[in-house]
Amino acid sequence: METLVKNIIRKKLLTVSLLLIAVIGSAFLYQQKEWKAPASADAKKNPLTADAATLAAGKTVYVKECQSCHGKKGKGDGPSAKDLDIPAGDFTKAITQSQSDGALYWKISEGRKPMPSFKKKLNETQIWQSIVYMRTLKQ
Ligand code: HEC
Structure with missing residues (x-):
């Protein structure tokens, strides 16, 4: 029982972390300022x-x-x-x-x-x- 709860919490934490990375990542991309021609x-x-x-x-x-x-x-x-x-x-x-x-x-x-x-x-x-x-x- 206890391990089940721990597993669920672990999965939720993983999801939240992945979401955070996605949000921060896209904010970073959106902020890209310089537009350079090759x-x-x-x-x-x-x-x-x-x-x-x-x-x-x-x-x-x-x-x-x-x-x-x-x-x-x-x-x-x-x-x-x-x-x-x-x-x-x-x-x-x-x-x-x-x-x-x-x-x-x-x-x-x-x-x-x-x-x-x-x-x-x-x-x-x-x-x-x-x-x-x-x-x-x-x-
Ligand atoms: C819908 C609005 C819009 C129209 C229409 C438009 N532009 Fe732009 N233009 C932008 C925006 C916004 C940027 C900045 C893009 C960036 O930095 O990512 C830009 C950037 C540029 C740049 C780069 C400037 C630099 O300092 O690097 C040039 C050159 C340019 N436009 C030329 C033109 C020309 C020529 C036309 C018409 C043939 C045109 N644009 C039409 C919105 C527009």
Whole structure:
């Protein structure tokens, strides 16, 4: 009888511990802050230059697909930003602007929740155009 009770308690303790580990583990994952593109992404070079036509095209992509979260000036203050679980970042800052075009390309293509993946929605040229436009948001 006594061993039965002990066994039950032991099993309950095990369940509780496993639950705790799961909760702490997911909280840890959720907290992951830094979003890093793989080093190999840097090798991909932007084929476009910042001429007037490219900038205009980039602005069109940005206004349509990105501005709702990232904001008119890239400060992460678009109208949808308040509904996001995490901030959309601030493109005027060095933390974004210091990344290579290839790294930004990778992030825009892949996305990371709640940032959508654009590799199916936009073609390569449109993604590069949006990056050329993003560079003008630098402070
Ligand atoms: C639904 C809202 C939303 C939309 C729409 C959106 N983004 Fe994002 N974006 C985010 C969020 C949130 C992050 C931060 C993600 C993270 O850190 O995990 C982010 C991060 C980024 C980053 C990484 C910034 C950095 O400093 O590393 C880039 C680049 C980016 N977005 C570009 C774009 C572009 C270009 C578009 C449009 C083609 C776009 N985003 C559309 C929400 C959005």
